[in-house]
Amino acid sequence: MILRFFRRDPRRELIESLYTRVAQAARQPGLYLDAGVPDTVEGRFECLALHVVLVFRRLRTLPAPASDVSQDLADAFFRSLDQSLREMGVGDLSVPKKMKTLAEAFYGRAHAYDAALDARDADALAAVLARNVTGGEEPAHRLAAYALEAEDALKGQDLDGILASGPVFPALDAEPGEAPSGETAPDPSR
Numbered sequence: 001m002i003l004r005f006f007r008r009d010p011r012r013e014l015i016e017s018l019y020t021r022v023a024q025a026a027r028q029p030g031l032y033l034d035a036g037v038p039d040t041v042e043g044r045f046e047c048l049a050l051h052v053v054l055v056f057r058r059l060r061t062l063p064a065p066a067s068d069v070s071q072d073l074a075d076a077f078f079r080s081l082d083q084s085l086r087e088m089g090v091g092d093l094s095v096p097k098k099m100k101t102l103a104e105a106f107y108g109r110a111h112a113y114d115a116a117l118d119a120r121d122a123d124a125l126a127a128v129l130a131r132n133v134t135g136g137e138e139p140a141h142r143l144a145a146y147a148l149e150a151e152d153a154l155k156g157q158d159l160d161g162i163l164a165s166g167p168v169f170p171a172l173d174a175e176p177g178e179a180p181s182g183e184t185a186p187d188p189s190r
Contacts, residue, residue, distance in 0.1 A: 036139020
């Protein structure tokens with residue numbers, strides 16, 4: 001009976017690996033150096049949320065079991081946020097309230113991004129990104145172009161490809177060896 005707690009769950013490992021690859025894409029230095037994402041806890045949340053939304057959008061168009069993968073990815077995303085809050089020292093009694101706020105923020109952004117991405121409207125997407133992420137129009141246009149390019153790249157992947165090698169995101173140019181600076185946040189890949 002106790003051995004079941006030590007068994008590996010291949011499905012959970014697969015989803016954790018997928019989530020880790022999405023989180024790594026959201027940590028590209030170019031997003032922070034070139035696309036105007038602030039290197040703060042909030043900025044990293046916004047960038048991670050954008051990447052998760054892009055993967056959700058692709059999974060939504062794929063046949064079963066993509067909807068199950070999407071739900072599992074959402075669970076991994078929110079587990080990671082919960083763990084990050086706890087690692088930052090948020091008290092056990094405050095975590096549920098903060099998680100509710102983060103969930104509302106995430107789904108609000110997903111709705112706003114969906115409308116602009118469905119219309120393939122770079123200006124509308126840049127406006128949403130300027131309001132939520134970058135705080136400036138020029139970097140928001142770079143981030144919007146990145147998001148549209150990422151969505152196009154994801155359209156070329158099937159579920160097996162996404163699970164096997166991870167979702168394809170474009171690389172943003174950053175100087176080799178450069179990393180985001182400023183306030184650090186817990187590793188979102190957890």
